Amino acid sequence: MPGKSGIQSGGSQGVGVEGELSIPYRHAAGRHAERFSREMRDNRRIMGVRCSRCEAVLLPPRPYCGFCFEPATEWVEVADEGELVTFTSVQGDPDAAVFEEPRIRALIMLDGAGVHFPHVLGEVAPDDVSEGMRVKAVWSEDRNGTLSDIKYFRPI
Amino acid sequence: MRDAAVLGWAQTEHRRRAVGETPQSMVFEVVTRALASCEMTIRDIDVVIDAGSDLLDGRSTSNRAVIDAMGAHFKEEIKVAGDGLEAAIYALMRVTSGYSSTALVVAYGKSSETPARCQTLALSDPFYLRPLAVDALAAGALQARFYLHEYGLGSDAPALVAVKNREAGARNPYAQEKSPVTLEEVMASPELISPIRRLEACPVTDGACAVVIADRQTSRAASVRPAWISGTGHGADPYSPGARTLYRTESAARSARKAYAAAGISDPLSELGVLEVSEYYSYQELMLYEALGLCGEGEAADLLASGATGTGGGTVVNPSGGVLCANPLVATGLVRLAEAAAQVSGRAGEVQVDGVDRALAHSSGGLAMQFSSVMVLEG
């Protein structure tokens, strides 16, 4: 905001008014994502939380288990490798913001985790990817506490 | 349960771009036509429940702008942030509680005014998913591949959904996509994101829908044949797609079980004549057969191939052509309710299926069908 304005005659689109809402946000990561980020940046560790009832290790970490509606207070390290659950490849996606390349999105069951972790795959062609393959994190040397501290997961 | 009924409804002729229309003009059109369809006027309406999207409209609390077009000034009005079928469930609560006798449900979406991608990418978590550009399409693709892999299905299985629904949509005067397609054409259409192809994804649509819901007394006295609401259910799955068993839609299964219990349905395949479901992508219709109890897990592709859910089958799914033939976002699920009500009251015109005693309407929302709503209707 503020929006632009001005009536435009638009041919096949009819008469219109250009508008644009550009609204900046600064989303709080919250204390759980803060610790998650810090552990990735400083220690190359992926941390989840364990539900006090069903004992599932939840990723991304959160203060509660949504399945049990119980607090999840115990921090647990999960492996930076695991099994590929599902994936999709994108061709020519104009909006991929941080992960320009590679373009294969994936859900990964990291060893020790109870839910699937979303990330991207690299060092592999889409045709060579298959469900159940083992993958491992490739850490960035230049880590800043964001999701891209892991550059991608690669097959092992 | 015959405590409330759908009495009237209307939808726009859905289009890629409704030139010359505003959200308000589309809403005014469907509201006046819905009221006329059950011989009511706006003065007969006690409460208005509406669904719209602030992001699509580019306005905060967007219902403020359509109040007049809905005839809602000087009435009680509540906006539901979600699909129009969720607004209908709210309306049902109003009339069955005795708080209102009649409710007008309105939903609209004019997706042509802004890139739809902005809307669906904003659904995802800004820290964990948005950097991966996981929007509705990418989440759908992850789910589609998971489902196909889990049951060992080829990518031609969901493609048949598009063939079936486009064949049906060709008869629907309100549909946006009105031409049938062959399996070869679907398979040859470009991949948007694997494994979802262009012809297996919903179109971008401008459209609106309005529905009148009334209590038992009003419905019994109505001059039109009521479509009785005999069961409903609503539910949600975890926000993070990774926290779900993504090849199943638990929220739809739970919603259906609740609705079936209220409606006394034990074998939906034989007891429902029509289902109108929200398949934003072709594979979702297969998953929904299983969640809605038409078949067991992993059996949907066989059920579809048997022809049971197609034209002339015993349990026709999406005789309107479904969401693959028109996707007026936010109104999409409410259109399913209007179509289901039309089927059980014999007012479905060109898409009428013979002898439908019971029909089901389904909506979903969020990434990879996180939210589900179900309503069962009886003639």
Ligand SMILES: [Zn+2]
């Ligand atoms: Zn738990």
